[in-house]
Amino acid sequence: MSTLTGKHLIAGNWVSGDTEFPSSPSRGEPLKYAVGTPAHIDAAVTAAEEAFLSYGYSTRAERAVFLTAIADEIEARGEAITEIGTAETGLPEARLNGERGRTTGQLRLFASHIEDGDYLDRRHDEALPDRQPLPRPDLRMIQRPIGPVAVFGASNFPLAFSTAGGDTAAALAAGCPVVVKGHSAHPGVGELVAQAVDAAIKTCGVHPGVFSLVQGGTRETGQALVTHPLIKAVGFTGSLAGGRALFDLCASREEPIPFFGELGSVNPMFLLPEAVKNRPDDMGKGWAGSLTMGAGQFCTNPGIAVVIDGPEADAFVDAAKAALDPSQTQTMLTDGIAEAYRAGRDQVAGTSGVQELLTSTCDLRNATPYLFSTSGSNWLANEVLGEEVFGPLGLVVRVSGFEEMLSVAQSLKGQLTCTLHLDEGDFEHGRKLMPVLERKAGRVLANAFPTGVEVSDTMVHGGPYPASTNFGATSVGTMSIRRFLRPVCYQGIPVDLLPEDLKGNDQVFLG
Numbered sequence: 001m002s003t004l005t006g007k008h009l010i011a012g013n014w015v016s017g018d019t020e021f022p023s024s025p026s027r028g029e030p031l032k033y034a035v036g037t038p039a040h041i042d043a044a045v046t047a048a049e050e051a052f053l054s055y056g057y058s059t060r061a062e063r064a065v066f067l068t069a070i071a072d073e074i075e076a077r078g079e080a081i082t083e084i085g086t087a088e089t090g091l092p093e094a095r096l097n098g099e100r101g102r103t104t105g106q107l108r109l110f111a112s113h114i115e116d117g118d119y120l121d122r123r124h125d126e127a128l129p130d131r132q133p134l135p136r137p138d139l140r141m142i143q144r145p146i147g148p149v150a151v152f153g154a155s156n157f158p159l160a161f162s163t164a165g166g167d168t169a170a171a172l173a174a175g176c177p178v179v180v181k182g183h184s185a186h187p188g189v190g191e192l193v194a195q196a197v198d199a200a201i202k203t204c205g206v207h208p209g210v211f212s213l214v215q216g217g218t219r220e221t222g223q224a225l226v227t228h229p230l231i232k233a234v235g236f237t238g239s240l241a242g243g244r245a246l247f248d249l250c251a252s253r254e255e256p257i258p259f260f261g262e263l264g265s266v267n268p269m270f271l272l273p274e275a276v277k278n279r280p281d282d283m284g285k286g287w288a289g290s291l292t293m294g295a296g297q298f299c300t301n302p303g304i305a306v307v308i309d310g311p312e313a314d315a316f317v318d319a320a321k322a323a324l325d326p327s328q329t330q331t332m333l334t335d336g337i338a339e340a341y342r343a344g345r346d347q348v349a350g351t352s353g354v355q356e357l358l359t360s361t362c363d364l365r366n367a368t369p370y371l372f373s374t375s376g377s378n379w380l381a382n383e384v385l386g387e388e389v390f391g392p393l394g395l396v397v398r399v400s401g402f403e404e405m406l407s408v409a410q411s412l413k414g415q416l417t418c419t420l421h422l423d424e425g426d427f428e429h430g431r432k433l434m435p436v437l438e439r440k441a442g443r444v445l446a447n448a449f450p451t452g453v454e455v456s457d458t459m460v461h462g463g464p465y466p467a468s469t470n471f472g473a474t475s476v477g478t479m480s481i482r483r484f485l486r487p488v489c490y491q492g493i494p495v496d497l498l499p500e501d502l503k504g505n506d507q508v509f510l511g
C-alpha cells in the first residue's frame with residue numbers, strides 16, 4: 001500500500017505512458033510521472049460513460065457507503081499522503097493533516113447529505129383530469145445526475161480541492177463518474193488519493209470507470225478532457241488565465257457544457273470609521289495573520305484594505321506593519337506561482353502613486369510579505385491595482401471619505417468575498433455598502449477575515465466573474481452538488497418507469 005508508481009489510474013488499471021514528466025518538489029528529488037495524452041483521456045471518459053449506466057442509477061445509500069469508504073481509505077494512507085504532500089508543496093505537516101480531515105469530512109458530509117434526500121428537490125403536480133378549460137397531466141420533477149464530470153484540482157489544496165476533494169465528492173454524490181486531470185504541483189498526492197479511491201471502488205463493487213486520474217504534464221491533457229464529447233460539465237479551481245482558456249474551449253464545443261471555474265479574487269475589506277477608531281490594533285494584526293496564512297496562497301486572501309485616510313488609518317497600518325515580519329520566508333507551492341507573485345509585486349510597486357510600506361525581498365520559491373499603500377483616487381484610476389496577486393501581498397487603499405469608499409466598492413469586479421469591519425456607529429455606512437457588496441461577492445462577512453471557508457449547507461464559494469465563471473454555483477458546501485444535477489420533468493410516466501427516488505415517496509413531495 002502507498003507506493004508511488006508514477007502511473008495514471010484509468011478505469012481500475014494503472015497505466016504508464018510513453019513519456020514522463022518530472023515533479024517539482026520543494027524538497028527532495030523529483031519523481032517521474034506519466035504524461036497524460038488525449039488517448040488516455042478518451043479511455044478514461046469512455047469508461048466513465050459506461051460506468052454511468054450503473055452508477056447513475058445506484059441508490060443514494062450505495063453512494064453514501066462508497067463516499068465513506070473513500071474517506072476511510074484516505075485516512076488509512078494519511079501518513080504517506082502527508083509525507084509526499086509536504087515535500088511536493090512546501091506546505092507544513094500540520095496543514096496537510098488538517099486538510100486531510102477536511103477532505104474526509106467533506107466526503108462524509110456528502111454521504112449524509114444525499115441520504116437525507118432534500119437535494120433531489122422532488123416536486124409533484126397531481127393530475128387534474130376535470131380541470132377546465134384544460135385538464136392537467138400528472139407532473140413530477142426530480143434532479144438527475146448529468147453524466148461524466150471533469151475535475152481540475154487546485155494547486156493550493158492538494159487534498160480538499162483536488163483528486164477526491166470537493167468537486168469530486170459532489171459529483172460522485174450526485175451519481176456522476178469523475179475523470180480528474182492531476183495537478184502538476186502535486187502528482188504524488190494525486191496518485192496516493194487515487195489509490196484510495198481505487199481501493200474503495202473494489203471494496204464497494206462499483207464500476208471501475210466511475211473514477212480515473214490522468215496525470216498532466218502538457219496542456220493538451222486538460223484541453224482534450226474539456227473538449228471530450230462525453231464530458232458533461234467541468235469543475236475547475238485555478239488561475240483566471242487557465243480557467244478562462246478552458247471555459248472558452250467549453251463554450252466553443254459543438255455541445256457547449258457548463259464550466260464551473262473558481263478563479264481569482266482580491267477579497268477587499270472595508271474598514272468603517274468607528275471600528276477603525278475603536279480597534280485599529282486588532283484589525284491590523286488580524287489582517288496580517290490572514291494575509292500571510294499559507295504564504296498568502298488562499299483564494300480568499302484579503303489583498304486589499306479600504307480605509308478612510310487620517311490618524312486612525314495610520315494606527316491600523318502601523319499595527320499591520322508591525323505584525324508583518326518582512327523576513328518571514330515561506331515556501332510557495334510551485335516555481336511558477338512564486339514567479340507570478342514577484343511579477344505581481346513588481347506591477348503593484350511600479351504603478352504610479354503606490355508607496356511601499358514594508359521593505360522585503362524574496363527569491364526562488366520563497367515568499368515574504370509585502371505591504372503597499374495608495375490613495376482611493378489612484379486606485380480608481382488604475383485597474384491593475386484591483387487584480388489578484390496570489391501571495392502575501394497587501395494593499396491599503398486610503399480613501400478621502402465614505403463617498404470615495406462607496407466608489408471603490410462600486411468599481412470592484414466580481415469577488416469570492418467582501419468584508420466589512422464595523423461597529424454600531426458604522427451601521428448607516430454599512431447599510432449603504434451592503435447592496436453594493438452583495439452584488440459583487442458570493443460571501444459578505446462582518447468583523448472577521450475571509451480565509452477559512454466553512455464546509456456547510458449555507459456556504460457559497462463563488463461569485464460574479466472573474467471570481468467564478470458561474471455565479472449561480474458554489475464549489476464549497478453541500479449546495480455544490482447542484483452543479484452536477486439537472487432537473488427532469490416526468491409527465492404522465494407510469495410509476496414503474498420513474499427513477500427509484502420518485503417512486504412511492506409521495507409524502508416528501510412539496511406539491
Ligand code: NAP
Pocket residue numbers: 152153154155156181182183184185216217218219220222223237238239240241242243245246262263264265298299337388390416467
Ligand atoms: P492554473 O495555472 O490555472 O492551473 C490549474 C489547472 O489548470 C492545472 O491543472 C493546469 O495544468 C491547468 N491549466 C491551466 N491553464 C491551462 C490551459 N491553458 N490549458 C489546459 N490546462 C490548463 O492555476 P494554479 O497555478 O494551479 O493556481 C493558482 C491560481 O489559482 C491563483 O490565481 C489562485 O487565485 C487560483 N485559485 C483560486 C481558488 C478559488 O477557489 N477561486 C482556489 C485556489 C486557487 P498544469 O497542472 O499542467 O499546470
